[in-house]
Amino acid sequence: MVDSGIDTAVRRSADATYRPTAGPRHRPRQGLVNVLYLPALALLAMFTAYPLVNGVGLSFTDWDGYSPGHHLVGLENYQRLLSDGTFRTVFVNTLVYALGSTVLQQVLGLGLALALDRPMRGRALLRAIIYLPVLVSPVIMGTIYYLLLQYDNGALNDIVVALGGEQQAWLSTTTGSVAIIVAVNTIQFVGLSMIIYLAGLQSIPTMYYEAARLDGASGWSLFRRITVPLLQPAFATSIVLNLIGGMKLFDVIKVLTGGGPGYSTNSVSTFIGLTYFNAQSAGYAAAMGVALFAVIMIMTLVLNAALNKRRLEA
Amino acid sequence: MRRRLVLTAAISALTLALTGCTGGGTDSGGGKGGQVEFLTGTAVDSPLYGQYQDLVKKFEADHSGVKVNLVPSSTDHEGDLKVRLASGNIPDIWMTHGWSLLRYGKFLMPLQNEPWAKDLAPALKPAMLGQGGELYAMPVDTDIAGLLYNADVLAEAGVKPDDIKTWDDFNRAAAAIKAKGKTPIYAAGKDQWPTGLFVDWIAPGVFSEAELKSMKEGTFAEGSYTKVLDTVGAFREAGLFNKDYSSATTDNVARALAEGKTGFSFLMNFVATSAFEYKKDARIGFMPVPTANGGEPYLISGEKNALGINKDTKHPKEAKELLAFLAQPENLTKLAKASGSAPGLTSAQSDLGGLQSSYDTYVKSGAVPTVPYFDRVYMPNGAWDTMVKTTDGVVTKQSTVADSVAKVKTDFTKLYAQAK
Structure with a gap:
């Protein structure tokens, strides 16, 4: 009797203990798989591990960033970090960029995902338009908004003047500039959050909602009791990605404000660049980099632990 | 077979790593x-x-x-x-x-x-x-640079470049230009580095010879640096800067000079070259920098x-x-x-x-003394960025003169020690 493939598949699926036979075609080649990791590991070592170790080493020196020699200075650069008022300013800015963008992106991203998860005309087009800025380089994004906001010939001021108002120097104050940077970063990456939440929403089986509706649940309680708990993995992914991106914010600031007025809109990342190349304090810049790495790592670990705990509770 | 595979992959990874290491060379x-x-x-x-x-x-x-x-x-x-x-x-x-x-x-x-x-x-x-x-x-x-000016704007305000010998003269001229609805000083805050030139331009006329000598030996002359930033702060208080300072680039300065929107610019002469591209017959010139200590106006060279x-x-x-x-x-x-x-x-x-x-008037004739760029001779290597940011802080009122001077002093001391 000839055994059809379907019969075999059915028999195998019925037998929970079935494992592929150890013939030459099915033998697991774990050794080969491990070997195939090697190129990736080599790249990781070259572009991540080596610079990281080298950076930590540099943070204990007074290297100027280009001369052949340098001296060991112990913990001096780290002590300087603690007493540097400018570093405190840029660190607070970094937290504002990271937390501000993350909160806005979650609220807007989830809202857009909920709106565009429903059947409606033009849904695919709207999703594409909102996601499109994610594909644009932050430098281009910053330049577009600079051209929009600049004093002379800026599109926004042209509109204001056309409506009878006066030209405004939108990027002249710290508060205004920081808010604009948060807004531009949010507009650029809200599409990413939206896609993550859309994927999360579509993975929730509709039978849960149907069963809840039979029990009399509706609207807000469906969202609070079913959607939010089952979106926990999406929350974790989106929040961690946005937070890390915000903590490392660089390009938009460089293009939009150049870190000014003064040092007031710099992030730690842009300040590291200034300290390394312009102030010629590569050792101190490396200490800032190590501090930023440590802060991001701790934040990510704490956040992941907290979100995982909520997921398990849910 | 398996050994050969392991070997091939290991060699590939090593080759890749070595290629990366030698790429920068x-x-x-x-x-x-x-x-x-x-x-x-x-x-x-x-x-x-x-x-x-x-x-x-x-x-x-x-x-x-x-x-x-x-x-x-x-x-x-x-x-x-x-x-x-x-x-x-x-x-x-x-x-x-x-x-x-x-x-x-x-x-x-x-x-x-x-x-x-x-x-x-x-x-x-x-x-x-x-x-x-x-x-x-x-x-x-x-x-070789001095204060760039638009001769038409100055003439309209009744200002003669050769009458400006001190910063008081300059402030009076700037007020006259402002009264005519023009921007007295156009500066490029977006590009940032041009703001450091305010110190390069003003400091040589503020610091005494003894202070300049002590700066070269690693002693920061706090009082005179404060006077320099006070001069910049006074420009801000008098509303002499362009409204779009924070978003303006050197190209905006060139354009403003060419179009007669501003009287002065504290920038190098290449900006005038760009301005002539906007308007070939623009009447732009440069004049010696006024002094604060009653000395002779000077030009910057380097x-x-x-x-x-x-x-x-x-x-x-x-x-x-x-x-x-x-x-x-x-x-x-x-x-x-x-x-x-x-x-x-x-x-x-x-x-x-x-x-x-x-x-021809100021340089070729040898009528005006030239001084070097202040930061290149009297500030330690690497201090330029601090000069830029702290002056920008004063222009934008993001920091006080005292805080800016304190920051410059800290970095001056640090960089001087590093250079030694």
Whole structure:
């Protein structure tokens, strides 16, 4: 009797203990798989591990960033970090960029995902338009908004003047500039959050909602009791990605404000660049980099632990 | 079979790693395959770069077998150069951007015995010659600058440039310009670096000789630096700056000068060259910088486009020949004209276009003393950025004069100790 493939598949699926036979075609080649990791590991070592170790080493020196020699200075650069008022300013800015963008992106991203998860005309087009800025380089994004906001010939001021108002120097104050940077970063990456939440929403089986509706649940309680708990993995992914991106914010600031007025809109990342190349304090810049790495790592670990705990509770 | 696979993969990974390690290279010869690599430090669309291209073509035609790899500048020539120096992948020739002696001297070949070196412009000697007469670069041009002004705007306000001798005179002139609805000082806060020039322009007329000497020896003259930033703070309080300061670029300054929207600019003469591109017949000139201590007004001078040779280059003969070719009077005249500055060697002719009249009046006549860029001589290497940011803080009222001075003092002390 000839055994059809379907019969075999059915028999195998019925037998929970079935494992592929150890013939030459099915033998697991774990050794080969491990070997195939090697190129990736080599790249990781070259572009991540080596610079990281080298950076930590540099943070204990007074290297100027280009001369052949340098001296060991112990913990001096780290002590300087603690007493540097400018570093405190840029660190607070970094937290504002990271937390501000993350909160806005979650609220807007989830809202857009909920709106565009429903059947409606033009849904695919709207999703594409909102996601499109994610594909644009932050430098281009910053330049577009600079051209929009600049004093002379800026599109926004042209509109204001056309409506009878006066030209405004939108990027002249710290508060205004920081808010604009948060807004531009949010507009650029809200599409990413939206896609993550859309994927999360579509993975929730509709039978849960149907069963809840039979029990009399509706609207807000469906969202609070079913959607939010089952979106926990999406929350974790989106929040961690946005937070890390915000903590490392660089390009938009460089293009939009150049870190000014003064040092007031710099992030730690842009300040590291200034300290390394312009102030010629590569050792101190490396200490800032190590501090930023440590802060991001701790934040990510704490956040992941907290979100995982909520997921398990849910 | 399995062993062979493991071996193949391991070799592949190792090859990849080694390729990456050698890609940046420690080849201090710069150009590849016999090419002389020349980092011009100037943008690809600038008149100077075009002139370099023309002259290099002629040089290559005259020197068979020699190829020159001209590299235009990115937006951060200094940053690019520092990365190249740090990695040991050093170009053969590079533009030293005002730092041939103090910053890059240890990487450069001494050139004081080259035939063209005897013609070094006098204004460049304080900044470019070492204590033993060492010269590390061939100066294409001389950066001589003062206060740029639009003559029509000043005339409309009844201001004569030669009447401005002190900062009080300047403030009165600026108030008259403001009363005519024009912006007295147009500054480029978006580009940031131009803001540091306020200190370079004002400080030489504030610091005493004794203070300047003590600055060179590592003692920060806090009182005089405070006076410099107080002068800038007074400009802000009087509303002399452009409203779009924070989003303005040097291009905006050039445009404002050309279109008669502003009276003054504290920027180098290349901005006037750009302004003439907006309006060929714009009446733009430069005047000596006023003083605060009752001394004589002065002009600022220093190294601008100067070309040094890597001391470890694999092409020393070709690199020296190229510099000698560029230093020929007819070639240097073309290069200096393209950069909008006076030539760096006395053997070449000066052609400053619209600025020639100011040059003849104040520079050629020798009527006005010149002083070096304050930061290059009296501040430690690396202090420029602090000067820029702290002055920007005063202009934008993001920091007080006292806080800015304290920051400069801290970095001055730190960098001076680091340099020692």
